[in-house]
Amino acid sequence: MNIAIVGFGEQGRSSFNYWFSKGDVVVICDKKRDLELPAGAIDKLGYSYLDDLHEFDLIVRSPAVHPRTILEANPDHPEIIDKITSNTEEFFKVCKAPIIGVTGSKGKGTTSTLITRILEESGKNVHLGGNIGTPPLDLLKNNISENDIVVLELANFQLIDLRYSPHIAVCLMITEEHLDWHPDMYEYINAKKQIFAHQTVNDVAVYNAKNVYSTEIATASPAHYKIGYDAPIDEHEPIESTDGIYVDGNHIKAFGKHVVSLHDIHLKGRHNLQNVCASIGATWDLIGKRPKIIKKALDGFVGLPHRLEEIGTLNGVTFVDDSFGTNPATAEVAIKAYDQPKVLIIGGSDKNNDFTDLIETINNSNIRHIVAIGEMGPRIIEMLKNSAGNKNTPYTIINTSQTMKDIVSTAIHFAQSGDVVLLSTACASFDMFKNYKDRGEQFKAEVNAQNLA
Structure with a gap:
């Protein structure tokens, strides 16, 4: 077959290797002209990279290409x-x-990782990707093998x-x-x-019962087995559903059965209770409904880099990297995760989001003070x-001409x-940095240069 790989980022390179190894004729199509291409690759680079794609048997788009x-x-x-x-x-x-498969506006990586930890703790061979x-x-x-389990984090770009x-589909909170x-x-x-949408009646759907979009x-799903979870970010907010996985006081329960105490969860912020509940919902039957497995998987799990990651302290000041929080909703939960006075670093490139709730x-x-950065900084002020x-x-x-220093x-x-x-910017990073990881790593490097405790 004649295959067009449209967009040559990480997934584009993966796609090229896959189809090229099968003996297909593979052409790399990308608007960038200065790409480092595999040896022997056929390319179609530059302004006209999307022209005449009808001539190919298959068009493999990369996630960034709509x-x-x-x-x-x-x-x-x-x-x-x-x-x-794709x-x-x-x-x-x-x-x-x-x-x-796990999707949602935020929390996908944490939930996917925790699902993997739970399944591995139960003795299963698990492959995490996406x-x-x-x-x-x-x-x-x-x-x-058919006896393994694959866990995929799936963003809107892939979906x-x-x-x-997926056989077990998880949808976390959806926000703008x-x-x-x-x-x-x-x-x-x-x-x-x-x-x-493409599940069967024998599949499983896990959704956030508190979020109108996730519930909708x-x-x-045509799946007969649907599991809602309910973990209010506001601890005083009432539980609406006790039919699935939910927070009850200082406990998380599954269908009325105690699973884990909140003091055994080391993830920062009450929003992470939603991720824990979703992970339990996705794995509960697969692990034989054994709470001990959940507790062991949570032991020592403090989350992923750039998600409310506490870097250290200097002169009594705690520095927190939440660079992954690139929308107003994630900045809200980050602010609410700390009762102490805060110096908030906010701003970046625009994603056309509504800031009304975050402003409130x-x-x-x-x-105590706002450090407003990048294109959106002055607009937020x-x-x-x-x-x-x-x-x-x-x-x-x-x-934008200034630096992380x-x-x-x-x-x-x-x-x-x-x-x-x-550092919880509520915005993307592309005005000043390569991506959220680059922003977070630069933040950590500058903070660590201050000789933290």
């Missing part, structure tokens, strides 16, 4: 929509093992045109996100819906100034002993 972009570049050939596939979709077609790091097709190198659903890629919330939610799209949270929180609950919180603006030194200048310096 299917609409391919169709708009080939308006005379609408039939090519049937030729578009690294993820091909994996679903060929994988012998049952697949657990949006969290390893491209799905690369997992095939592990010689996956939007996916024609398969990626509206710089989707034209509206309808398309974003519809993309997430695909995690359930779970109805798309900032006004109602103990924020203006939103605060124009808000009904404006408290005139002091602020410093750091523009400027950001950290400013935060240190205004922080006092007992405070938290919180």
Whole structure:
């Protein structure tokens, strides 16, 4: 077959290796001209990289490439929509093992990792991949057997045109996100819906019973076994459902049975209780409903890098890296995770998100100083100034020509002993950094240069 790989990032490279090894003719299509290509690769680089894709037998799009972009570049050939596939979709077609898929606006990586820990603790052979790091097709190198289990983190970019659903599908909380890629919330939610839409009656659907979007799209699943979970971020908020996995006082219960005490959970922030509940819902039957397995898996698990990661302290000030929090909702939960006075580092590149609720949270929180960074920094300050609950919180603006050293030194200048310096920007990072990881790593490097305790 003649295969076009559209977009040559990590998953594009994985896709190339997979189809090239099968003996297919594979052409790499990317708008960047300065790519490092595999030896012997055929390429179609530059401005016209999307032209004449109808000539190929298969079009493998990378996650960053919207299917609409391919169709708009080939308006005379609408039939090519049937030729578009992805690294993820091909994996679903060929994988012998049952697949657990996890989606949501945030918490996917933490939940996927915890599901993997729980299953491994029970003695199962588990393969973790997808949006969290390893491209799905690369997992095939592990010689996956039908007795293994695959856990995939699935973002909207992988789901939007996916024609398969996992055997166990998990949808976490959905909030406004990626509206710089989707034209509206309808398309974003519809993309997430695909995690359930192609299930069978024998599959399992796990959803956030507290979140209207998660609950709504779970109805798309024909699975007879649906598990809701209920873990309010506000500890005073009542539980609405006790039919599945839920928080009851200081305990998490599964269908009325005690599973784990909250003091055995070391993840920071009450929002992480939702991730724990979802992980229990996805694995409860697979591990024989044994609470001891859950407790062991949670032991020592403090989360993933750049998710409320406490770096250390300096002169009584705690530094927290939450660079993964790239939307207003995640910044809200990060702010609420700490009662101490905070120096908040916020801002970055725009994703067309609504900041209304976050502005209210900032006004109602103990924020000592705001370090407003990047393109959105000044706009967030203006939103605060124009808000009904404006408290005139002091602020410093750091523009895009400045560096992380400027950001950290400013935060240190205004922080006092007992405070938290919180990097939780509510925005993407591309105005000043390569990505959220680069932003977080630079933050940690600058903070660690201060000789933390």
